[in-house]
Amino acid sequence: MAIFSCYVDVERFLGEPVKELALFLSCLRREDRLSVISTIARFFQEVDHLSEFYRFRKERKEEFLSSLPISSGERNALWHLIENFFLRQSENSSGKPIPQDDLIALRKGRLFEELVYHLGPVSKEKVELTSMHCQPMVNRKRVEIRCKNRVLSNKNLDVVFWGKGYVEGYECKGNVQFFLELGLRGGERGRKVREKVMYLNQLGRFLSFFFREVRVYLASFAPDVDLKRCRELALQYVRECGRRELHFEIITVEDFIRYL
Structure with a gap:
C-alpha cells in the first residue's frame, strides 16, 4: 500500500492575534460553533480595511456582539481578540513593518487555516x-x-x-x-x-x-x-x-x- x-x-508567518482568536473560536461549545464562526466570517467578509473596522466599531459593535449566542464575558473576550486582530502592529520575519491593511488580509487567510487545522478533519x-x-x-x-x-x-x-x-x-x-x-x-x-x-x-x-x-x-x-x-x-x-x-x-x- x-x-x-x-x-x-x-x-508561514503567523502572529499571536491569529493564534489567540483561532484558539478561542476552536474551543467554542459545539452547539455555538456554527453560529459564532459564521457571524465572524460574515463580519470579516464585510470589513477589509482598518478604516472600515473603526467605522464598524463605532456604529455596529453592540448590535454585532448581541447577535452572538454566548455569554457577556465571552463576548467581551472575543471583542478584545478581534481588536487585537485588526489593530495590533506586527513585523515580518525580516524585521520590516507590514502595512496594517496588508496585515489584516494576511491574518484572515491564516485564521481560516488555523481553524481548519484545529477543528478538522x-x-x-x-x-x-x-x-x-x-x-x-x-x-x-x-x-x-x-x-x-x-x-x-x-x-x-x-x-x-x-x-x-x-x-x-x-x-x-x-x-x-x-x-x-x-x-x-x-x-x-x-x-x-x-x-x-x-x-x-x-x-x-x-x-x-x-x-x-x-x-x-x-x-x-x-x-x-x-x-x-x-x-x-x-x-x-x-x-x-x-x-x-x-x-x-x-x-x-x-x-x-x-x-x-
Whole structure:
C-alpha cells in the first residue's frame, strides 16, 4: 500500500492575534460553533480595511456582539481578540513593518487555516497525522503534478490530514469566489490562480490512484459566495488540462463546520 506524507519547505508567518482568536473560536461549545464562526466570517467578509473596522466599531459593535449566542464575558473576550486582530502592529520575519491593511488580509487567510487545522478533519476516525503547508509526497517522493506538458509541482495544500488509505486536504481562501474571478485576468496573477486550480484538480485525481479515499477541498472563509459560479470558473480552468470534471470540492466555512 502507498504511503502518504508531507514535505514542508517554509513555515508561514503567523502572529499571536491569529493564534489567540483561532484558539478561542476552536474551543467554542459545539452547539455555538456554527453560529459564532459564521457571524465572524460574515463580519470579516464585510470589513477589509482598518478604516472600515473603526467605522464598524463605532456604529455596529453592540448590535454585532448581541447577535452572538454566548455569554457577556465571552463576548467581551472575543471583542478584545478581534481588536487585537485588526489593530495590533506586527513585523515580518525580516524585521520590516507590514502595512496594517496588508496585515489584516494576511491574518484572515491564516485564521481560516488555523481553524481548519484545529477543528478538522471531517473523518476523524480515518486520520492519524496532520500537516500545514504540505507539499504532498507518495512513498517518500514529492509528487510531480502535470497539466499536459506543463509541470504544476512545488505548490502545496494549506492543511492536510491523512491515515491509512485516506487523504483529506484543504486549500483555504478568504473569499474563494474573489480568488477564482481573478483567474479571468491576464498577466501573472491570473495565471497563478488558474494553475492553482489545475494543481488541485490534477492532485486529487493523481492521489485517487494510490489511496482508497481522497478528499481535496477548495474552501472559502467567506460564506456568502456563489458556489455555482465558483464551480463554473473552476471547470473552465481545468479544461486547459483536458478535464471535464472536478476532482476537488468547493465549500464554505459553514459547509466545513456542518461536516464535522
